[in-house]
Amino acid sequence: MPTSSASDASTEVAASKPPAASGxxxxxxxxxxxxxxxxxxxxxxxxxxxxxxxxxxxxxxxxxxxxxxxxxxxxxxxxxxxxxxPRLIRLGESASRLLGTWARPYLARLVEETGETANMALLDGDEIVYVAQVPSKHSMRMFTEVGRRVLPHSTGVGKALLAHTPPEEVRALLARTGMPAATEKTITTPEGFLDALEEVRSAGFAVDDNEQEIGVRCLAVSVPNSPTAAAISISGPAGRVTEAAVEKIVPVLQEVAVELSAALASSGPAA
CATH class of the missing domain: 1.10.10.10 (Winged helix-like DNA-binding domain superfamily/Winged helix DNA-binding domain)
Structure with a gap:
């Protein structure tokens, strides 16, 4: 019987795949x-x-x-x-900075429509890193330094980013990072955090209710189909980010997340 060579196998694989982009x-x-x-x-x-x-x-x-x-x-x-x-680290860091730059117009829209500070964050290893922010125009507003790293369990963006992660992976992450209390309202048990993630999946958005900082509430959603795990959020004083405000803010967050997702997926104009 005739045998197939490596080049034959390569040809068969190429034939089974969609054709490469022109050029x-x-x-x-x-x-x-x-x-x-x-x-x-x-x-x-x-x-x-x-x-x-x-x-x-x-x-x-x-x-x-x-x-x-x-x-x-x-x-x-x-x-x-x-x-x-290791050379990929440099590329990743540069890409993260660019991702924040691309997101800024979408965050600016969030600020215009909600009145609160807008953020974008990524899951980097076991930590959350903030890559972009557009501040609120209110005199009393929230600031999160771009580049700041926090643990996922005490943030709205952390909950949004981990909501669809398998429970055993979430438990492993929490075991590595620990669950220190930033405030008396911080979730400090794996079971409590997994329950919170179930609420995120059910509601379609995440809430940080005084868990990272007393007096501050944050609403967050993940960016669907992002090339890297990303979430956007708004944060503001608890007196402004009320339950009534949540009903108005969340649909805007979700809409902007979808638009940002489409922008990130676009390959841009042909070279």
Whole structure:
């Protein structure tokens, strides 16, 4: 019987995939796809795992990974598995700053329509990092320094970002970070936090009710289909962010999140 060569397998895989974008470079597309698969797998994988998940033949993957290692974007571990490399950190930091810049017009709209300070935050490892803010025009307003890092359990954005994470992963994260009380209203038990996440899934938005800072309420929603886990929020004095205000603010938050999601998904004008 005739045997299939690696090139035959490569041809079959290429035929089974949708055609590359006009003018695209297939090897680049494959390399970035492998990096994303590595990230989805937790940052470290073996070649056989990549072959199984991507459908690419091992010789092709080996060649691409060798190039990524040479460039510093992937590192080969002593156990011969591959991990994401340190050069990606610089790219990620720059992309995070740009993400905040792209979000600012949408946050400005939130401020105009709600009157309260608007924020954007990302889940970075086990922490929440704020990447953009547009302040309220009120003399009494909330400030969160861009670049500030907080733990997820005491924030509205943290709840929004973790609402659809499997409970066992949430418990593992909380075990790593601990659950220190920022105020007397901070949730300090895994069970309490998981109950709060259930409320977020049911309501479609998250609330920080004096849990990070006494006198401050925050409303947050995740940005759907964001290329990285992101959430937007408004925060203001509890006397202004009342239950009546929530009914008006949440639909605006949800609408802006969808619009921001569409903007982030857009590839922009062709080069």
């Amino acid at each position: 695209g470079v297939q090897s680049l597309e494959r390399a970035f796809d492998l990096l994303e698969r590595m990230a989805d797998a937790g940052g470290e994988v073996g070649l056989s795992e990549l072959s199984a998940s991507s459908g690419l033949p091992l010789p092709t993957i080996h060649r691409l990974m060798r190039t990524l290692v040479a460039c510093g974007y992937v590192r080969q571990q002593p156990n011969r598995r591959y991990s994401l490399g």
